[in-house]
Amino acid sequence: MSPDLITPGELAPDFELEDINGNSIRLSSFRGSKPVVLAFLRGFM
């Protein structure tokens, strides 16, 4: 375990990726509206 893992209380690092339909999704766009569950997957293989 590295000492600088993300921890509760800190600001979630913002990012932007395209979803499977090509729409741009930015994490911070949910700010002020809804909680977000982030699920990091292993990969489908």
Next chain:
Amino acid sequence: MRDQYSEFISHGAEIVAIGPDGTDSFQRYWENEKIPYIGLPDPEKKVSRLYKQEINIFKLGRMPLNCVIDVNGRIRYVHFGSNMTDIPDNETFLHVIDEINVSSN
């Protein structure tokens, strides 16, 4: 999470899944499994690196990582999976979401 997605929606939350696969395999998987929430292909792994998702070569790859982020954009809950099936149950997430909803009302 797929089968209880409507529960997350009724609790006012959104689910965003990020994975190392490319758009094509993501689309196929999302269609085959009829996954209703947002899927973000991250083949360059830039977001999984940003969030320091663990890669354990002895356990054959990336470990699950789950976070709940509150309406202020802060991390409220983090779970680094210790093996490939180590993912919290939906009740755990919904409980955190309820707490967020109470404190932001």
